Amino acid sequence: xxxxxxxxxxxxxxxxxxxxxxxxxxxxxxxxxxxxxxxxxxxxxxxxxxxxxxxxxxxxxxxxxxxxxxxxxxxxxxxxxxxxxxxxxxxxxxxxxxxxxxxxxxxxx
Amino acid sequence: xxxxxxxxxxxxxxxxxxxxxxxxxxxxxxxxxxxxxxxxxxxxxxxxxxxxxxxxxxxxxxxxxxxxxxxxxxxxxxxxxxxxxxxxxxxxxxxxxxxxxxxxxxxxxxxxxxx
Numbered sequence: 001x002x003x004x005x006x007x008x009x010x011x012x013x014x015x016x017x018x019x020x021x022x023x024x025x026x027x028x029x030x031x032x033x034x035x036x037x038x039x040x041x042x043x044x045x046x047x048x049x050x051x052x053x054x055x056x057x058x059x060x061x062x063x064x065x066x067x068x069x070x071x072x073x074x075x076x077x078x079x080x081x082x083x084x085x086x087x088x089x090x091x092x093x094x095x096x097x098x099x100x101x102x103x104x105x106x107x108x109x
Numbered sequence: 110x111x112x113x114x115x116x117x118x119x120x121x122x123x124x125x126x127x128x129x130x131x132x133x134x135x136x137x138x139x140x141x142x143x144x145x146x147x148x149x150x151x152x153x154x155x156x157x158x159x160x161x162x163x164x165x166x167x168x169x170x171x172x173x174x175x176x177x178x179x180x181x182x183x184x185x186x187x188x189x190x191x192x193x194x195x196x197x198x199x200x201x202x203x204x205x206x207x208x209x210x211x212x213x214x215x216x217x218x219x220x221x222x223x224x
Contacts (some may be wrong), residue, residue, distance in 0.1 A: 030208070030210050040198075040218075042113075042216050042217045044215070045213065048211075088151050092209040095159075095164055095165050096142065096165065097154070099152045099153075101149070101151050
């Protein structure tokens with residue numbers, strides 16, 4: 001079963017715009033991670049936020065975590081065509097990471 | 110350090126045949142995971158190794174699936190008597206530490222097509 005659910009399922013924006021993706025989860029977590037996957041490739045880790053953190057930045061990425069609402073958001077600022085990919089949130093559940101179904105982001109140039 | 114390596118990248122097999130995939134994790138990583146991903150879905154957990162010990166298996170992992178990690182190094186995933194429903198991308202990942210609270214590094218995956 002999948003712990004996290006991303007919203008929206010798909011997002012299409014123009015280059016230069018910001019993209020926001022949301023993730024909701026069901027049970028308590030120690031940390032939440034975001035990954036990117038280019039078509040047909042493996043996943044690349046973007047950022048990890050721990051349950052005692054509320055916001056984290058990495059370059060053009062900003063992640064927020066609201067444990068009371070069991071939700072997280074990933075903001076990509078000043079998007080580029082190369083940001084076109086699927087984005088997944090993953091939460092820790094025991095020994096493993098549990099992934100959502102992902103958000104497909106398309107950035108048009 | 111060349112990252113996580115998976116072989117083969119693609120495999121086409123006839124229904125009923127056995128297939129074996131290999132994963133070479135990052136050398137100092139003690140944790141190794143296998144995931145399966147179908148089109149439009151996120152990766153689904155199959156199994157997890159801490160060093161050479163297989164500590165958890167998903168209910169998705171039927172008795173036709175077996176995984177090993179001899180000596181805590183590379184890992185193999187074997188599927189016996191393949192079925193069309195086994196067609197998917199099989200992803201391997203490795204990480205270090207005692208819990209799933211560190212960055213996992215994924216390989217490029219093995220895409221299996223059962224015809």
